[in-house]
Amino acid sequence: MRLHSLGDVVLAAPAAAALAERGSASFIVRRAYLPVVERFHPRVTPIGCDGGPGALRSDSAGHGSKGVVDLQNNLATRLAFPRAKRFRVNRGLRRRITALGAASGAMAYRAESFLEVAGCGGDPAPKLERRRQPSEDAFRVGLVAGGRWPLKTIPADVLSELARLFHDMNRAEVHLIGDRRDAARAEMVIERSGGRSGVFNFCGEGDTGALISRLEGLDLVISPDSGPAHLARALGVPTLVVFTSTSPELGFWSRDTKGFHMVDMVPCRPCHRHGGSKCPQVVPACRNRLVPREIHGKAMALL
Numbered sequence: 001m002r003l004h005s006l007g008d009v010v011l012a013a014p015a016a017a018a019l020a021e022r023g024s025a026s027f028i029v030r031r032a033y034l035p036v037v038e039r040f041h042p043r044v045t046p047i048g049c050d051g052g053p054g055a056l057r058s059d060s061a062g063h064g065s066k067g068v069v070d071l072q073n074n075l076a077t078r079l080a081f082p083r084a085k086r087f088r089v090n091r092g093l094r095r096r097i098t099a100l101g102a103a104s105g106a107m108a109y110r111a112e113s114f115l116e117v118a119g120c121g122g123d124p125a126p127k128l129e130r131r132r133q134p135s136e137d138a139f140r141v142g143l144v145a146g147g148r149w150p151l152k153t154i155p156a157d158v159l160s161e162l163a164r165l166f167h168d169m170n171r172a173e174v175h176l177i178g179d180r181r182d183a184a185r186a187e188m189v190i191e192r193s194g195g196r197s198g199v200f201n202f203c204g205e206g207d208t209g210a211l212i213s214r215l216e217g218l219d220l221v222i223s224p225d226s227g228p229a230h231l232a233r234a235l236g237v238p239t240l241v242v243f244t245s246t247s248p249e250l251g252f253w254s255r256d257t258k259g260f261h262m263v264d265m266v267p268c269r270p271c272h273r274h275g276g277s278k279c280p281q282v283v284p285a286c287r288n289r290l291v292p293r294e295i296h297g298k299a300m301a302l303l
Contacts, residue, residue: 001028001056002071002114003049006208006227007252009033010126010234011111012071013040017127018120019069020044026063028056035209036231039128056080069118087117094273097249101267107251124254126234128212134219141172141299142215142232144223145189145203146182151245151284152224152275156185160192161292162222163199170300173198177214177221177228180204222299225252225275233259238302242295244286245279246270261298263289 002012009029013036019025020042027037031048038046049059053076068084070077077084096104111124134140143162147153159176166172176186176199183203190199202214215221215232221239223229225246232239241253243262247270248255262269266286271279 001068001077003028003030003074003077004033004072006033006036007230008071008110009036010128010227010230011252012114013126013128013234014111014122014124015069015071015114015118015120016040016044017042018115018122019118022120026060026065028060032208035207035212036128039212039235041127041129052076053079071114071117085117085119087113094250098270098273102247102249102269103267106249106255109254110251111254113251126230127236128231128234130216130235132213132216134217139170139172140175140218140220141166141170142175142177142218142221142223142237143189144178144221144226144228145176145186146178147224147226147275149245149272149275150277151272151279151287152226154222154224154242154244155287155290156189157192158290158292158295159189162296163189163193163196165292165296167193167196167198169296171198173200175214175218176201176203177211177223178203220299220303222295233257238299240295240299240302242290243269244284244290245272245275259302261295262286 002009016027026045026047028047028049029037031050034046034048047059049055057080068081070084070086073086093105115124143159163174166174186201186203193199215237216235218237221232221237225241225243229239229241240259240261250270263286268281269286
């Protein structure tokens with residue numbers, strides 16, 4: 001089981017797939033993330049559960065198993081399945097990295113850790129079933145417009161300049177992606193990009209399934225370190241991950257993965273395990289020094 005969040009559910013896919021290759025496997029997740037589990041390959045049986053220990057036990061009843069692999073490890077999962085194998089975070093190392101910066105160490109890649117807890121080997125790169133390819137009638141670029149943690153998002157002015165660059169230089173359709181809370185920010189990006197007709201706001205268009213469908217129809221994605229970036233990568237969409245207040249050293253990305261962009265010489269990064277809302281240095285150099293033309297060039301190089 002991995003109940004949330006979006007990126008971690010994606011990172012659990014290799015462990016679930018390895019277990020499914022040994023026999024039948026079920027995967028417990030919050031209902032909002034069931035569309036992700038339905039794309040796991042090999043297939044597992046998805047079980048949606050939004051309740052506490054009692055609900056976890058009752059919802060999993062009838063899916064008889066030889067064991068439980070708990071990749072969430074919160075109070076509810078510990079009470080529901082006291083004998084499960086469990087994933088554990090090295091919190092001491094994480095505190096040291098966020099206090100002293102990336103030079104102080106690196107967390108293990110979470111997808112690899114999930115595989116180890118499951119007692120499996122194999123490729124830790126998450127892979128989700130891609131059910132359609134981009135249309136040949138247009139070049140479509142997705143820009144992830146928001147995110148839960150403000151300091152981790154790509155600044156709106158950077159996004160608006162990226163929209164201009166892709167529209168004017170590459171004749172691209174630009175799709176602004178996010179949830180309902182990001183819709184107003186996406187409209188601001190469209191306005192600041194000059195109201196170009198080829199820039200579209202798709203924020204809040206539907207559930208996780210709709211997000212997956214939107215991503216798999218794109219030729220290229222540019223995203224902050226976020227759930228949509230994990231989804232796009234796992235679907236096989238060329239994806240540039242723009243790091244601001246976080247970094248690969250927090251363990252959510254393989255350090256040999258291509259397609260990263262971040263401002264050089266920011267010793268305070270990462271400053272928060274999730275991204276944070278306010279810069280400890282007052283002026284966030286990790287965001288203010290982003291150059292849209294550099295991001296555009298690096299993203300196009302992925303193709």
